[in-house]
Amino acid sequence: MDEHILQIKNVTKKFPGVTALSDISFNVKRGEIHGLAGENGAGKSTLVKILSGVYPADTYTGTVIYDGEELNFDREALRSAMDKGIAVVYQELLLVPEMTVGENIFLGREPVTAHGSVNWNKLYADTRELLKKYNLNIPFSARVSALGVGKQQMVVIAKALSENVKVLILDEPTSALTEAEVDTLMEILERLRHDGITCIYITHKLNEFFRITDTITVFRDGMVVDTVKTKEITTEKIISMMVGREMKERYPAETRNPGDAVMEATGISVPDPLLQHKKLVDDVSFSVRKGEILGIAGLMGSGRTELVSAIFGEYGKGRQGTIRINGEEVSILSARDAINNGISLVPEDRKLLGLIVSQSILKNISLPNMDQFTKGFSVNRHKEYYECNEMSKRLSVKCPSIHSIVESLSGGNQQKVVLAKCIMSNPRILILDEPTRGIDVGAKYEIYKLMNMLAGQGVAIIMVSSELPEILGMSDRILVMHEGRCTGIIDNDENATQERIMTLATGTSVLN
Amino acid sequence: MSKIVDSLHANFRTYSMVIALVVIWILFSILTNGVFFEPRNLSNLVRQSSLIAILAIGMVPVIVTGNIDLSIGSVVGFISIIVAYCQYFIFPGLLSGLFPSFEAQTTFLGISTSMNGVISTLLSIIVALIVGLLVGLWHGALIAYLKIPAFIVTLGGYLAFRGGVLLVSGGRTISPVENTLVEIGQGYIPKNIGMILAILVVLCVFIFILWGRGQKFKYGFERYPITKDLFKASAISAIVLFYVMYIANGYEGIQNPVLIMVIILMIFTYLTNNTRFGRYIYAYGGNREATRLSGINTSFIIFKVYMLMGLLCAVCGVVLTGYVSAGTTSGGNLYELLTIAACVIGGTSLMGGEGSVAGAVVGALVMGSLNNGMDLLGWTNSKQWIIQGLVLIVAVYIDVVSKKKR
Numbered sequence: 001m002d003e004h005i006l007q008i009k010n011v012t013k014k015f016p017g018v019t020a021l022s023d024i025s026f027n028v029k030r031g032e033i034h035g036l037a038g039e040n041g042a043g044k045s046t047l048v049k050i051l052s053g054v055y056p057a058d059t060y061t062g063t064v065i066y067d068g069e070e071l072n073f074d075r076e077a078l079r080s081a082m083d084k085g086i087a088v089v090y091q092e093l094l095l096v097p098e099m100t101v102g103e104n105i106f107l108g109r110e111p112v113t114a115h116g117s118v119n120w121n122k123l124y125a126d127t128r129e130l131l132k133k134y135n136l137n138i139p140f141s142a143r144v145s146a147l148g149v150g151k152q153q154m155v156v157i158a159k160a161l162s163e164n165v166k167v168l169i170l171d172e173p174t175s176a177l178t179e180a181e182v183d184t185l186m187e188i189l190e191r192l193r194h195d196g197i198t199c200i201y202i203t204h205k206l207n208e209f210f211r212i213t214d215t216i217t218v219f220r221d222g223m224v225v226d227t228v229k230t231k232e233i234t235t236e237k238i239i240s241m242m243v244g245r246e247m248k249e250r251y252p253a254e255t256r257n258p259g260d261a262v263m264e265a266t267g268i269s270v271p272d273p274l275l276q277h278k279k280l281v282d283d284v285s286f287s288v289r290k291g292e293i294l295g296i297a298g299l300m301g302s303g304r305t306e307l308v309s310a311i312f313g314e315y316g317k318g319r320q321g322t323i324r325i326n327g328e329e330v331s332i333l334s335a336r337d338a339i340n341n342g343i344s345l346v347p348e349d350r351k352l353l354g355l356i357v358s359q360s361i362l363k364n365i366s367l368p369n370m371d372q373f374t375k376g377f378s379v380n381r382h383k384e385y386y387e388c389n390e391m392s393k394r395l396s397v398k399c400p401s402i403h404s405i406v407e408s409l410s411g412g413n414q415q416k417v418v419l420a421k422c423i424m425s426n427p428r429i430l431i432l433d434e435p436t437r438g439i440d441v442g443a444k445y446e447i448y449k450l451m452n453m454l455a456g457q458g459v460a461i462i463m464v465s466s467e468l469p470e471i472l473g474m475s476d477r478i479l480v481m482h483e484g485r486c487t488g489i490i491d492n493d494e495n496a497t498q499e500r501i502m503t504l505a506t507g508t509s510v511l512n
Numbered sequence: 513m514s515k516i517v518d519s520l521h522a523n524f525r526t527y528s529m530v531i532a533l534v535v536i537w538i539l540f541s542i543l544t545n546g547v548f549f550e551p552r553n554l555s556n557l558v559r560q561s562s563l564i565a566i567l568a569i570g571m572v573p574v575i576v577t578g579n580i581d582l583s584i585g586s587v588v589g590f591i592s593i594i595v596a597y598c599q600y601f602i603f604p605g606l607l608s609g610l611f612p613s614f615e616a617q618t619t620f621l622g623i624s625t626s627m628n629g630v631i632s633t634l635l636s637i638i639v640a641l642i643v644g645l646l647v648g649l650w651h652g653a654l655i656a657y658l659k660i661p662a663f664i665v666t667l668g669g670y671l672a673f674r675g676g677v678l679l680v681s682g683g684r685t686i687s688p689v690e691n692t693l694v695e696i697g698q699g700y701i702p703k704n705i706g707m708i709l710a711i712l713v714v715l716c717v718f719i720f721i722l723w724g725r726g727q728k729f730k731y732g733f734e735r736y737p738i739t740k741d742l743f744k745a746s747a748i749s750a751i752v753l754f755y756v757m758y759i760a761n762g763y764e765g766i767q768n769p770v771l772i773m774v775i776i777l778m779i780f781t782y783l784t785n786n787t788r789f790g791r792y793i794y795a796y797g798g799n800r801e802a803t804r805l806s807g808i809n810t811s812f813i814i815f816k817v818y819m820l821m822g823l824l825c826a827v828c829g830v831v832l833t834g835y836v837s838a839g840t841t842s843g844g845n846l847y848e849l850l851t852i853a854a855c856v857i858g859g860t861s862l863m864g865g866e867g868s869v870a871g872a873v874v875g876a877l878v879m880g881s882l883n884n885g886m887d888l889l890g891w892t893n894s895k896q897w898i899i900q901g902l903v904l905i906v907a908v909y910i911d912v913v914s915k916k917k918r
Contacts, residue, residue: 339807385728
């Protein structure tokens with residue numbers, strides 16, 4: 001047997017106008033956990049699609065040798081990649097929510113009885129055994145929709161493992177997981193390493209590389225920068241390899257002098273539409289000042305997104321409490337009311353809520369701002385193009401032209417488009433819900449700079465984030481939530497530490 | 513260059529259907545030894561297609577927003593029978609009582625009628641438009657505000673308004689109707705006026721396209737050769753002149769239904785491309801949540817879409833009554849399906865977010881041409897239905913394949 005299970009030799013993949021992979025070569029050792037690092041658009045996902053057969057052999061040049069023989073998938077090859085033992089766990093969960101865990105795991109491969117009907121007993125027995133083997137604490141007959149995101153992720157991995165997988169590719173598996181769920185995932189990976197299954201692990205969270213991987217290959221602009229042993233490298237070095245420059249600061253420094261309170265929210269509550277006595281947001285009061293960045297921290301499900309959605313009018317009359325803007329009470333019952341009161345929202349899920357991915361950058365940016373280009377009935381399309389183009393340039397959205405379809409952009413650039421459409425409406429209050437989720441280090445830095453610039457212009461910014469370093473790096477004050485309640489609003493000074501925020505976020509009484 | 517390729521890709525189905533239309537015309541012209549290509553035949557073909565084209569123009573916004581309207585055939589029939597009912601049973605008595613002196617026979621725009629006949633037609637058009645708007649209001653309110661699925665609401669409308677037709681007509685054909693109304697469905701624009709219209713349209717096309725070019729440069733667009741603009745203007749002009757000089761004036765002149773259809777086409781092209789409403793329709797079809805979160809009143813958009821559909825059903829109903837000079841119980845039968853087929857052939861995606869009104873008109877012409885050509889060849893209805901069904905499926909298949917390649 002060969003020492004390397006995968007040998008990638010001089011692979012080049014071109015799309016019209018773009019070279020996604022340019023002459024890359026590296027090897028993956030049998031049984032190791034091999035991390036792929038790189039900014040969005042660096043070519044990692046393209047490589048995954050080559051390995052999994054999404055891009056058949058005749059669409060790229062170069063060779064991939066897998067387990068001693070050349071990979072030669074023809075079209076419609078997804079199934080044959082799986083048959084060969086290559087499975088991918090994608091960022092998005094590909095499960096049927098209405099079906100049970102067992103049904104999902106064996107979807108397309110249901111065991112049958114002698115009469116040709118589905119052998120449910122065997123299906124569930126196999127499922128139970130599989131879950132037990134990997135220590136997964138998931139009920140085998142539960143509906144997937146009833147499980148949390150973390151458990152769903154486990155189901156996806158179990159599904160891949162049930163197919164006699166030799167190489168498991170995980171594409172950003174932890175982007176939606178809580179800390180505890182990440183721990184479970186790491187345990188599973190340890191176990192796979194023990195069992196001799198090779199893993200290719202893609203993530204933007206660099207600390208995970210150091211937790212789990214043996215080797216890291218760094219991509220930049222469609223090329224492989226280097227393949228290194230994890231033990232022999234540091235975070236700073238990886239970042240500098242990824243962006244091609246030393247990155248001393250991950251958060252641009254800025255001294256701000258916030259002015260008076262722009263918005264005051266008092267006693268905001270949102271009842272849970274499903275459970276009568278539970279509240280998604282429970283009596284939260286806070287204010288945000290002109291030119292200030294207010295960070296909102298908390299664990300998943302602590303009601304952060306619900307709080308900012310409530311401010312944005314998403315619950316209509318279901319929201320309790322009052323909102324004052326510049327001292328005057330306002331009625332915000334819909335997104336429309338919120339926007340008319342100078343509030344803009346960059347939603348958590350940009351593809352689902354923020355963008356029309358099938359349309360051009362131009363149309364996305366102009367959508368909430370059509371009034372600016374309209375005289376009477378008629379839209380001045382030339383003015384619209386001019387203004388949107390200027391805005392796109394200002395935020396340095398990387399694209400051939402603003403007529404490009406948003407779907408074709410990288411995550412960071414898509415996020416810039418969402419920001420562009422919000423900024424163009426000149427908001428007084430800008431709400432950013434997870435503004436840097438799933439985007440690369442370089443784009444993150446640009447978004448931080450942009451936030452500083454807006455705050456400097458007097459915009460009041462509310463930023464929800466799961467990343468504590470980001471909260472500490474960017475906020476002036478930090479509101480921490482736990483189970484729908486506000487457990488503290490603290491100034492971001494030397495006393496504000498990750499430990500202190502986590503204490504508040506987990507609801508443990510403050511000891512120190 | 514890549515921009516041109518992009519825009520070709522974006523309108524792939526529309527262009528491919530224009531080419532398909534040309535191929536169909538050449539094919540039938542050969543098969544019928546040129547009878548198909550005679551101005552008289554093409555004239556009738558375009559007029560027959562214009563009824564479906566009018567409906568298809570209204571259906572595009574409905575489908576683009578991810579909705580559907582199955583009721584339009586019944587609604588057209590309902591409005592048609594109401595118009596005929598008013599003209600036969602209500603207005604003659606009412607008007608002769610009110611204005612006895614207007615009963616005298618005169619000529620109006622060369623049509624032999626009475627002043628009361630003219631008033632009767634004007635009143636019935638107003639009644640039709642009001643009924644159309646009420647139907648739109650009903651459907652729009654249920655779909656946009658009560659959130660009942662459009663398929664169900666309009667399936668209900670399909671049954672209910674067909675029942676309305678039978679109720680109003682009592683199961684009988686109502687005829688005759690006023691000559692002035694017949695003129696709307698069957699009449700022609702005098703040839704010299706048609707020529708003047710054609711020349712005006714050609715001038716406007718050139719002026720608009722070149723003015724738009726100047727505006728683009730003013731706002732800092734990249735400069736590009738004038739040939740592209742001139743080509744576009746010439747192509748549109750060539751189609752207009754070919755229609756007016758060869759098809760229409762080669763026979764009796766521009767038919768009124770075609771003129772009405774073209775005016776509606778121009779209004780809706782403007783509406784869908786150059787107004788906020790138009791943009792919001794496509795945005796809603798692309799991602800309704802993102803559109804709502806952009807502060808747009810999405811329910812009102814859907815409501816307006818159905819109001820417009822109702823209005824165009826009224827126009828179609830009036831033209832239909834004039835065209836058959838009667839109100840019949842089967843008026844508008846199957847129009848909903850032919851209309852949806854025309855939209856889809858013309859590049860409208862049933863998934864929403866994509867489609868153009870011009871494409872839908874081309875789609876209606878493709879369907880009309882197939883019908884007409886097979887009629888000339890003496891093919892039976894059975895064969896015609898089968899072929900039209902297959903063409904619909906093939907048209908969508910071509911689109912699916914072209915999207916896969918992208």
